[in-house]
Amino acid sequence: RDVAGSKQAYETGRAxxxxxxxxxxxxxxxxxxxxxxxxxxxxxxxxxxxxERAQYTEAVDHARRAARMSPRMxxxxxxxxDALFRLLRWDDARAAYRKAQALAPNDPSIQQxxx
Numbered sequence: 360r361d362v363a364g365s366k367q368a369y370e371t372g373r374a375x376x377x378x379x380x381x382x383x384x385x386x387x388x389x390x391x392x393x394x395x396x397x398x399x400x401x402x403x404x405x406x407x408x409x410x411e412r413a414q415y416t417e418a419v420d421h422a423r424r425a426a427r428m429s430p431r432m433x434x435x436x437x438x439x440x441d442a443l444f445r446l447l448r449w450d451d452a453r454a455a456y457r458k459a460q461a462l463a464p465n466d467p468s469i470q471q472x473x474x
Contacts, residue, residue, distance in 0.1 A: 365395030399429035
């Protein structure tokens, strides 16, 4: 287990994702999880990549895993809600957004999703 290496790979993945470079982001997040299987943020990053690729079922799987690993990570619940929304699972999406809102009540992006 290499926590420092995992964190570095995660940061590389975040930077690639911010630039819309999905393949390098996925590779970096996968490396981060391989180096530290407990890196919930990297698993959430894999969910975000899957979402951006319109692979919503895969995004749900990764986001649920991240939320189980780190239940207080509001981002995992947001990504889960977004993917469920795209799969037309409205009630499940709202439940995920409500969980995210409970964790981050002042986050306007979550409030918009529940409007």
